[in-house]
Amino acid sequence: MFLSLARIIKFSIEDIYRNIWLSLVTVILLILALFSINMLLVVKVIGQAAVEAVKEKIDINLFLKNESKEDEILALKGEISALKEVKSVTYISKEEAMANFIDKHKDNPEILQALRELGNNPLAPILVIKPANLDILDNLINRLNTISNDIIESRNFTNYKMLLNKINDITNKVSDAGLVLSAIFVLITVLVVFNSIRVAIYTHRREIMIMRLVGASHWFIQMPYLLSGVFYTLIGVLSIMGIFYLFLTLLQPYLEAFFVGYNVNLLEYFYGNVFTIFGVQFLGVALINILASLLAVRKYSRV
Amino acid sequence: MIRFQNVYKLYPKNVAALNNLSTHILPGEFVSIVGQSGTGKTTMVKALIGEEKVDKGRIIVGGWDITNIGQREIPVLRRQIGVIFQDFKLLPKKTLFENVAFAMQVCGGHPKKIKKIIPHVMKIVGLETKADRYPQEVSGGEQQRTAIARALVHRPKILLADEPTGNLDSLNANEIIELLLRINKFGTTIILVTHNREIVNRLKRRVITLENGTIISDQSIGKYVL
Ligand SMILES: Nc1ncnc2c1ncn2[C@@H]1O[C@H](COP(=O)(O)OP(=O)(O)OP(=O)(O)O)[C@@H](O)[C@H]1O
Ligand SMILES: [Mg+2]
Numbered sequence: 001m002f003l004s005l006a007r008i009i010k011f012s013i014e015d016i017y018r019n020i021w022l023s024l025v026t027v028i029l030l031i032l033a034l035f036s037i038n039m040l041l042v043v044k045v046i047g048q049a050a051v052e053a054v055k056e057k058i059d060i061n062l063f064l065k066n067e068s069k070e071d072e073i074l075a076l077k078g079e080i081s082a083l084k085e086v087k088s089v090t091y092i093s094k095e096e097a098m099a100n101f102i103d104k105h106k107d108n109p110e111i112l113q114a115l116r117e118l119g120n121n122p123l124a125p126i127l128v129i130k131p132a133n134l135d136i137l138d139n140l141i142n143r144l145n146t147i148s149n150d151i152i153e154s155r156n157f158t159n160y161k162m163l164l165n166k167i168n169d170i171t172n173k174v175s176d177a178g179l180v181l182s183a184i185f186v187l188i189t190v191l192v193v194f195n196s197i198r199v200a201i202y203t204h205r206r207e208i209m210i211m212r213l214v215g216a217s218h219w220f221i222q223m224p225y226l227l228s229g230v231f232y233t234l235i236g237v238l239s240i241m242g243i244f245y246l247f248l249t250l251l252q253p254y255l256e257a258f259f260v261g262y263n264v265n266l267l268e269y270f271y272g273n274v275f276t277i278f279g280v281q282f283l284g285v286a287l288i289n290i291l292a293s294l295l296a297v298r299k300y301s302r303v
Numbered sequence: 304m305i306r307f308q309n310v311y312k313l314y315p316k317n318v319a320a321l322n323n324l325s326t327h328i329l330p331g332e333f334v335s336i337v338g339q340s341g342t343g344k345t346t347m348v349k350a351l352i353g354e355e356k357v358d359k360g361r362i363i364v365g366g367w368d369i370t371n372i373g374q375r376e377i378p379v380l381r382r383q384i385g386v387i388f389q390d391f392k393l394l395p396k397k398t399l400f401e402n403v404a405f406a407m408q409v410c411g412g413h414p415k416k417i418k419k420i421i422p423h424v425m426k427i428v429g430l431e432t433k434a435d436r437y438p439q440e441v442s443g444g445e446q447q448r449t450a451i452a453r454a455l456v457h458r459p460k461i462l463l464a465d466e467p468t469g470n471l472d473s474l475n476a477n478e479i480i481e482l483l484l485r486i487n488k489f490g491t492t493i494i495l496v497t498h499n500r501e502i503v504n505r506l507k508r509r510v511i512t513l514e515n516g517t518i519i520s521d522q523s524i525g526k527y528v529l
Pocket of ligand 2: 344345346465
């Protein structure tokens with residue numbers, strides 16, 4: 001049993017080696033298919049990160065009248081905090097707003113000069129509201145619009161929803177395109193693996209005929225070709241792991257530059273899930289390749 | 304040992320290749336099968352090794368009804384029946400030794416057993432000194448002897464030879480027949496399909512003559528009657 005297995009593996013490697021160019025083309029196509037599948041994953045992760053980044057940024061500013069009294073503001077803050085659509089409310093007083101402003105423009109002496117000339121603090125106190133759930137952002141905005149309180153100066157509700165939708169839209173479109181591309185590559189791979197096995201069988205038709213004649217079992221005759229499918233998969237997946245490591249290392253600086261301040265680390269993501277990601281891919285592709293090989297073997301090994 | 308019972312075989316677009324063929328071959332016999340081209344001799348051989356299924360009748364080999372043999376059992380059958388052909392069927396990129404060893408390797412033979420048996424069968428066929436040569440480096444007779452050696456590695460009870468001398472000159476042909484006779488002496492049943500009148504007449508063994516897929520003559524010490 002073990003002996004036969006060793007011989008089958010030897011035969012299988014000989015098969016691959018004897019049609020080395022065809023084997024190479026097979027593996028390269030396999031790598032392309034895997035690359036496109038993994039790109040899908042990358043797009044998905046980046047898309048999610050982008051959505052998170054935007055969600056993080058979403059807050060609603062309620063500008064209050066300059067002369068509002070502290071206790072009125074706190075009362076309003078309490079009222080808004082009580083809304084179930086609200087996660088938290090932060091009160092930024094005039095003084096804090098001023099401090100923030102000065103801090104933000106500390107490199108711009110002209111602005112600071114202008115501010116000093118103004119004499120008093122022109123900035124309004126703000127209530128910064130973080131929504132509890134972005135899906136019901138509209139509800140919250142409606143709710144805030146109904147609150148009538150004299151101290152509210154203006155309501156600035158930037159439409160983040162559209163931005164979110166846009167990101168989701170782009171991610172979905174790229175994912176769909178990637179899915180189609182991956183499907184095409186997988187289909188091509190199946191055909192190429194099928195053809196490689198067919199050619200391998202054709203090259204070995206004399207051996208197979210003799211094997212059958214001297215009483216080799218079907219299992220022994222067919223196994224090397226099924227195994228070739230697994231070997232192709234193994235080589236393909238190992239290559240894509242290497243290629244993707246390189247690819248992600250090169251991509252990471254750009255990602256970091258793009259998502260400043262957010263933790264978007266694809267390398268870490270792939271590292272952390274390396275066995276799941278590539279294990280599933282190996283199993284899936286191996287299964288597909290074994291099926292393609294099986295089909296070719298069934299069809300052509302009756303020499 | 305081998306029994307054909309009213310066997311019929313019809314190929315597509317063909318008159319019967321085997322037409323109500325019945326015969327019984329005893330263990331240890333040396334039987335020649337003769338007949339004109341296209342009378343079903345090779346079809347008989349193919350039916351015996353499960354290569355072709357027959358349409359009617361029964362074929363029994365060593366008490367085993369192989370008429371409807373399953374795909375999984377064919378390898379078992381073929382390890383009990385050695386076959387050689389006119390065209391030797393050797394692998395050109397393997398030495399004679401490797402060609403013979405191949406038959407054992409692909410059937411799961413242990414290397415130790417292979418090392419022991421191959422020199423033995425190579426000696427039987429008289430090729431112990433040429434085992435390292437490639438098929439194209441030896442004569443046709445020697446190639447056929449290699450094929451015989453390969454057919455012997457599983458110690459078959461039956462050896463089928465379908466025109467084994469068809470590609471050989473009379474000298475080499477006689478050597479092959481001598482070898483088959485020697486193998487027959489060990490107790491192996493031999494079925495020899497041949498067109499060679501001289502050989503058949505000199506053998507003085509049983510001769511079955513086929514015509515249109517059926518037996519028209521079966522003599523225990525036969526002559527080539529056609
Ligand atoms: N695979 C096949 N498909 C269709 N017809 C076949 C096939 N093999 C053989 N035949 C036909 O069956 C008949 C018997 O063929 P077979 O090969 O048994 O003859 P044979 O006695 O061995 O002839 P030969 O002496 O020329 O080898 C012939 O008429 C042949 O044409
Ligand atoms: Mg014939």
